[in-house]
Amino acid sequence: MLTFSVPGMSCGKCTAKIETAVQALDPTALLSFDLEAREVEIDSADPAAELLAAIAKAGFEAKAA
Template identity: 75%
Template sequence: MTFHVPEMSCGHCTAKIETSVQAADPTALLIFDLDSRQVEIDSADESDALLAAIKSAGFEANLL
């Protein structure tokens, strides 16, 4: 699943998102594209759970 995270702009942002998502699903794989402000997440969790994890890291996101 790919999410657009408009406020994600640096390595600190990606680290917070990765920590939060992997707290919910330790096996999740994340690929970040800071230029397009997108993160691709390979997880068994549903998109709603991943959106909640991103939000708990302090970022709003939209599923693409």
């Protein structure tokens, strides 16, 4: 499981965009969001760099937490 800090994530629409983008890359990925901490945990076999690219494609800057 990888944790990413996503400072621009603030609502359910944000999490939905991120979830859609990550699951387009890995349909079996499991995501857990903490809006208060602005973090997302992703359980995926894909490399962190690809997951970060998917989050960026959704319109959010992210970094490993």
